[in-house]
Amino acid sequence: MKTTLRLLPMLAVAGLLVSCGDAGSSKQPQTPDPATQPEAQAALFQRTCDRVKSSIANKDYKQAQEALNLFKNYKLTPEQQKIVDQLQAQIPKAN
Numbered sequence: 001m002k003t004t005l006r007l008l009p010m011l012a013v014a015g016l017l018v019s020c021g022d023a024g025s026s027k028q029p030q031t032p033d034p035a036t037q038p039e040a041q042a043a044l045f046q047r048t049c050d051r052v053k054s055s056i057a058n059k060d061y062k063q064a065q066e067a068l069n070l071f072k073n074y075k076l077t078p079e080q081q082k083i084v085d086q087l088q089a090q091i092p093k094a095n
Helices: 002-019 038-057 061-073 078-089
Strands: none
Touching: 038 061, 038 078, 061 078
C-alpha cells in the first residue's frame, strides 16, 4: 500500500508527460528533455529524489536503488547528476 501511494504521483506525472505529446507523432513515450521541458523534469527529479531519501531513511535500499535507476533514462544537468551520485553513495553496495 505504501509503495503504491509513492508510485501514484510518479505515474501521474509520467502520464501527463506522455499525453502532452502531439497526437500526430509516434505513439512511443519520449524521455523528457530538460532543454524542452525543464519544469516537468525538475518536478519529477525532485519527487524521485524525495522518494529515494525516504527509502534510504527507512533502510529500504532496494526501493531506493530502483528509484535511482529511473534517472538512467534522463539527460541530467551536472548539478542533478551530483545529487544522484550523493544519493547513490548512501546505498550500501550489497543491495
